[in-house]
Amino acid sequence: EGIWRLSKLAVSVQNDPGKEFLGVSDGLLQEIAKAIKFPVASMLPPEAFSVIRKSFDARKMLKEAKFVYTVDMDVSELINLEPRTRDFISDLEPRVGLIEHVPRQRVLGDIISVIQDCKKVEGERLPKDGGLDGYSSDAGAHKYVASRKPKIAVVGSGPSGLFASLVLAELGADVTLIERGQPVERRGRDIGALMVRRILELESNFCFGEGGAGTWSDGKLVTRIGRNNDSVMAVMKTLVHFGAPENILIDGKPHLGTDRLVPLLRNFRHHLQDLNVSIKFGTRVDDLIIKDGHVVGVKVSDSRDQLKLDCHKLGFDAVILAVGHSARDIYRMLLSHNIDLVQKDFAVGLRIEHPQELINSVQYSGLGTEVHRGRGKVPVADYKVVSYVSQEDGKTPSNSVSTSRSCYSFCMCPGGQVVLTSTGPSELCINGMSFSRRASKWANAALVVTVSTQDFDALNFHGPLAGVDFQREFEQRAAVMGGGDFVVPVQKVTDFLDKKLSVTSLPPSSYRLGVKAAKLHELFPMTITDALRHSVSVFDKELPGFISNEALLHGVETRTSSPVQIPRSSETYESMSLKGLYPIGEGAGYAGGIVSAAVDGMLAGFAVAKRYDLFLDGI
Ligand code: FAD
Helix, strand or coil, X not given: CCEEEEEEEEEEHHHCCCCCCCCCCHHHHHHHHHHCCCCCHHHCCHHHEEEEEEEEECCCCCCCCEEEEEEEEEHHXXXXXXXXXXXXXXXXXXXXXXXXXXXXXXXXXXXXXXXXXXXXXXXXXXXXXXXXXXXXXXXXXXXXXXXXXXXXXXXXXXXXXXXXHHHHHHCCCEEEEEXXXXXHHHHHHHHHHHHHHCCCCCCCCCCCCCCHHHCCCCCECCCCCCCCCHHHXXXXXXXXHCCCCHHHHCECCCECCHHHXXXXXXXXXXHHHHCCCEEECCEEEEEEEEECCEEEEEEEEECCCCCCCCEXXXXXXXXXXXXXXXXXXXXXXXXXXXXXXXXXXXXXXXXEEEEHHHHHHHHHCCCCHHHHCCCCCCCCCCCCCEEEECHHHHCCCCCCCCCCEEXXXXXXXXXXXXXXXXXXXXXXXXXXXXXXXXXCCEEEEEEEEEECHHHHHHCXXXXXXXXXXXXXXXXXXXXXXXXXXXXXXXXXXHHHHHCCCCCCCCCCCCCCCCEEECCHHHCCCHHHHHHHHHHHHXXXXXXXXXXCCCCEEEEEECCCCCCEECCECCCCCCECCCECEEECCCCCCCXXXXXXXXXXXXXXXXXXXXXXCCCCCCC
């Protein structure tokens, strides 16, 4: 009875319809039959099986590239459809990691349907509209009165802010979503002006604007917080609800690409507006209004009005801070109110770019021409490399900071391009993006090294914002090395290893605003550079050809995750030092990517809903 999960079913590329096909093919039925020792594969009814995960595996030790499946087998359906399978199924023995009996799971749908189903079952328990208006700054106004909907400000429309807004609005709160940047349509034009005319809009760029930092990105939806957990699946299904393709639910390495993210965000916005969420684009939160140790509102200004002539006060019961890690002004503002901020380790480094063909041939070498080219049935090749660098490996000189570190590839974008993620004219930092087809001829990835307090101390940066100062220092050095105008300093990987500079025969780069040969080996402190140099050599052993004349390092990658954490209660999500403030997402130090930020926003939304008694027991 029930569901059996069959894992590690490998179908060769020749026998598989290809990366786009997510159903049960004849090739997969053959493998299922082998796994359950059923003699005639063609007698197995495909309807009894559902594909849970499909990944492509072309590791070197394999004789041939394969698609690897996880499949759920519904026994009751199987027996109903094909009575002759009964004996085979009753003899089925669990095998760890291969065949496991799984309890019939509560299938968590997208957040919207879950909440709506709960509402149907439990009836309308939400406070009705009416009662008091929004808060003024009058004394005592912050005491929430349950006779009306709670007024919640969500600051930032990145994944965490969007999902927090969605949950709260679905549950009946009066939500205002405040975003310093522009809606995706206008943001697209601002980014176009940056790419073509070098005009950096300080409030509408690769970091700021609708959808947050991950909108003009590769849209990778991989996460380290457990792919199959209910929260992640609820986020993924919600993305499908707003227009993401269904294969993100199954693909082992799901990604969207900018071209799919933009319409998805538009649908998300329309849904929020249908729920009466008031969305204020081009509106920057500059300060919090605090009364008796409780947030009672925010001060906002028109983000395009640099002189801040027009500053408004808005009253709220609670403020959800979902500002991402590039809102450095917000960190300073929080400190001015004595709100706790603590340093957090993060990682810095350079972005390496290779021709995609080279990465395909490194990863798929010896696996047949079609696979080798990374075309047709199989995905373009990616990679993920990690190395642990001890003090000896790094050959750190005795007078500088010496420590053991990790060096790893991060945010790899196959078929993508290197883009500018600066939010100020005197800083230069980069990241990667791609379109859904990942069809460009470049493959880029950050190569980053972990940094912590002792690295900040060594440069005389102290206090909660030492990591921010550390980031800014290298962003400014990179801007100077590039010579201005957002030209990125680059160095051949071979020169970086030899600590020399070739100004001729630079390989081409996907970066659109120009590159300039520079001594990137002099940009970071020696200990970081040595860790990078050592690791690049290690990576070349794993991926022969990684060190190549065609590989170009770009500077500088600093905003890998937040350098700061804003302490909060793990249960209520409320700041430990200010009532009514809910710091969430990457900027608060609780997420490290699109999916984890969305999950954090969703869970924070539920926590705030519970605080205001909007919570539905069935969820
Ligand atoms: P953010 O997405 O940073 O959103 C914060 C929002 O708050 C912004 O829209 C900002 O404008 C707004 N804001 C800030 N201050 C204020 C203020 N004072 N007033 C009003 N609004 C404010 N992650 C992945 O998982 N996969 C990827 O492929 C990937 N690629 C990336 C590519 C690029 C180029 C970049 C920059 C990031 C990428 N990331 C990727 C990281 C990912 O985007 C972030 O982890 C994620 O967006 C964090 O979500 P968030 O909601 O916490 O914050």
